[in-house]
Amino acid sequence: MELSTVTTCTGFHHNLTRSKALSFPLIPSVSTTSSCQRTSAAAAAAAATTSLVNEPCNDDSQPATTTRRRPKGGAVDAQRRQSKSYMSRKAAILEVQQSPHLDSAxxxxxxxxxxxxxxxILRNFGEQCRWQDLSQLFDWMQRHNKISASSYSSYIKFMGTSLNPAKALEIYHSIPDESKKTNVFICNSLLRCLVRNTKFDSSMKFFHKMKNNGLTPDAITYSTELNYNGLQMDSIMYGTLLAVCASNNRCEEAQSYFNxxxxxxxxxNIFHYSSLLNAYSSDGNYKKAEELVQDMKSSGLVPNKVILTTLLKVYVRGGLFEKSRDLLVELDTxxxxxxxxxxxxxMDGLAKNxxxxxxxxxxxxMKEKRVKSGGYSYSIMISSFCRGGLFEEAKELAEEFEAKYDKYDVVILNTILCAYCRTGEKESVMRTMRKMDELAISPDYNTFHILIKYFCKEKLYMLAYQTMEDMHRKGHQPMEELCSSLILHLGKIKAHAEAFSVYSMLKSSKRTMSKAFHEDxxxxLIAGRLLKDAYVVVKDNAELISPAAIKKFASSFVKLGDINLINDVMKVIHGSGYKIDQELFLMAVSRYIAEPEKKDLLIQLLQWMPGQGYVVDSSTxxxxxxxxxxxxxxxxAEILSKQHMTSKALKAQ
DNA sequence: CTAGGGTTAG
Structure with missing residues (x-):
């Protein structure tokens, strides 16, 4: 019965993919390819890539001096002399690195x-986190004037990793050579150090908990470019730092850099004010924002468009819509x-409130005033209507956008896709997916999420499953709720292996998993007779599974599972605190009697029992x-008599 | 060369 859904789903799937030769990476490959075939193909591809990547490595592992350059004639001697001096220096390097008394070395x-x-040596100390030695060596180098730009760069970099931005700044300011101060490597190191150190929760600043937000490359790019131009280093670097703090909601850090x-x-300058103002927007701190604008005005700067727009953002975030409206009027004037x-x-603030x-x-x-739109306002309104449950209106606006504009990115496509999915416009959903494909805009986490939810709603569970597989392959981690509902539906349509695959995807992701999940x-798996997989689930999560479910699993496994694993199953469930009952022992014994060539396993079971406090009952x-x-x-006879004695001893207790 | 905007979430 329920399998008919799968057929429908595959049909739809065909419709979906037939219209064009598809590069759309989201659409699962045609149903003739089973998931496991695809997996092995992927594995083969991965293996091929690996071997390609590894080959040059093997070459590199050969001794470089013998295979690489082979100088001819007189060059050989020169190189030998060079090597000799290098060899003795190399020995000295090692000795200094390993010496317990750095100063004397x-x-x-x-x-x-x-x-x-x-x-x-400096870099070696840094990589080994030998901060004490690092500073000592750097000191020595400074005192003996054996120092280069690269030394500064490395040292400052390690001050970043050892969470000492103050020291890094101190060193930077102590550089006597002006040209070194604008050296691109030194500046990048310093910036990296500072940026890294702003990523710490201000209250936790001294407890050094790193957070990753991926902004470093931008900062480095800025710093690289600004160094080539050699302009107003400090001021601009502060500008960059403030911007980084602001866009990471690091209000306090921004404040302290500003001070x-x-x-x-x-x-x-106006850029610094603007960034700090933006930092205030994250918690809608309009009092401080207004103070800052006043401060700025009294320093002689006139608020420009960016400042006033940012102030509007502060008001909106603070929920001050009266002030926001007034300011918008002012902006307009x-x-x-x-x-x-x-x-x-x-609009976004209003809708979200x-x-x-x-x-x-x-x-x-805004439309009446013929204000120029790049589609952002549509994106905001369509998603707001969806959030508010006004799906028809969302859909109409999506259609209006498509009719009026011809500019798409992944966000607006996700937004209209969501609107069409919520109203169940199958044609429009497919058209939007095709559009995404044609424009070579690759689906992101949200695209997958929207589609999987839609396919589930339309009861196209296999399609939802294939989409989730794609999502997982692309490195996105699906939400637990989505996985759990899909798993239950896949179970109902008897797609047991697919359900297990979704479970495995969630498990391999870093997301949390609710306790009930393992039991579900x-x-x-029991219903699908996938008992080996069921065994793995029990083995890994026995303490999270109810005794009733363990019992159900155990009796299924002992009755129908791999006979070679029956004793292992017994040990695992016993080990988890489950008390094995006589019925189960009887079942196991019956399996072994039916397959006498497994007699060793029966003997092992019977010998294992007394040690755990088990004895067979009279019927077994x-x-x-x-x-x-x-x-x-x-x-x-021997084993049973031993069990009998154990039983007597147990009763006597 | 440093500043301001949007998509999920039952």
Whole structure:
């Protein structure tokens, strides 16, 4: 019955893919390829890639001097001499690195070492986190004037990793050579150090908990470019730092850098004010924001479009919609509201505070004024309508957007896709997916999420499953709720292996998993007779599974599972605290009697039992005795008598 | 060369 859904689903799947030769990476490969075939193909591809990648590595592992350059004639001698000096320096490098008394080692060997040799040692100390030695060596290098730009760069970099930005700044300011101060490597190192150190929760600053937000490359790029131009290093670097803090909601750090730069005698420019203002927007701190704008005005700077728009953002985030509206009017009068940005800020804020009607009227007002839109406002309104449950209106707006504009990115496509999915416009959903494919816009986490939810709603569970597989392959981690509902549906349509695959995807991701999850998949695996997988689930999560489910699993496994694993299963469930009952022992014994060539396993089971406090009951005992010729009468008699003694001892207690 | 906007979430 329920399998008909799968057929429908495959049909739809065909419809979906037939229209074009598809590069759309989201659409699962045609149903003739089973998931496991695809997996092995992927594995083969991966293996091929690996071997390609590894080959040059093998070459590299050969001794470089013998296979690489082979100088001819007189060059050989020169190289030999060079090598000789290099060899002795190399030995000295090692000795300094390994010496327990760094100072005396430097006194003895420092003289023969070149700056680049000392840099090697410096980097070695840094990589080994030998901060004490690192500072000591750097000190020595400074004092003996054996120092290069590369030394500064490395040292500052390691001050970043050892979470000492203050020291890094101190060193940077102590550089005597002006040209070194604008050296691109040194500046990048310093910036990296500072940026890294702003990623710490301000309250936890001294506890050094790293957070990753991927902003470093931008900062490095900025710093690289600005160094080539050699302009106003400090001021601009502070600008970058403030921007980084602001966009990471690091209000306090932004504040402290702002103060620090003032302390150092730099007067903040409009960029610095703007970034700090933006930092205040994250918690809607309008009091501080207004103070800052006042401060800025009294320093002689006139608020420009960016400042006023950012202030609007502060008001919106603070939920001050009266002030926001007034400011928008002001922006408009000043000619600063010619594009949609300030309207977007307000609309989004209104809608997210449940004021959908007001958001709509701002949107209409904006359209009446013929304000230029790049599609952002549509994106905001369509998703707001979806959030508010106004799916028809969302769909109409999506259609309006498609009719009016021809500019797409992954966000607007996700937004309209969501609108069409919520209203169940199958044709429009497919058209949007095709559009994504044609425009070579690759689906992201949200695209997958929207589609999987849609396929589930349409009861196209296999399609939902294939989409989730794709999602997983692309490295996105699906949400637990989505996985759990899909797993239950796959179980119901008897797609047991697929359900288990979804379970495995979630398990391999870093997401948390609710306790009930393991038991849910266990029931599905038992129903699908996938008992080996069920065994793995039980083995790994026995303490999270109820005794009732363990019992169900155990009796299924002992009855129908791999006979070679029955004893292992017994040990695992016993080990988890489950008390094995007589029924289960009887079942196991019956399996072994039916397959006498597994007699060793029966013997092992019977020998294992007394140690765990188990003995067979009389009916199982009789069954064994009746068949003892299959197993060796003598041995059986011995084992059973031992069990009998254990039983007596247990009763006596 | 440093500043401001949107997509999920039952």
């Amino acid at each position: 430097l006194q003895r060997l420092g003289g023969m070492l070149k700056v680049q040799d000392l840099n090697i 620090q730069m003032k302390d150092e005698g730099h007067s903040p 000043l000619g600063f509201a010619k594009n949609e940005m300030p309207y977007c800020l307000l 449940g004021l959908l009607d007001e958001a709509r009227s701002v949107f209409n007002e 998949i266990l029931h599905i 005992r009789n069954l064994i005795l009746k068949n003892s010729h299959l197993f060796g009468r003598q041995l059986i």
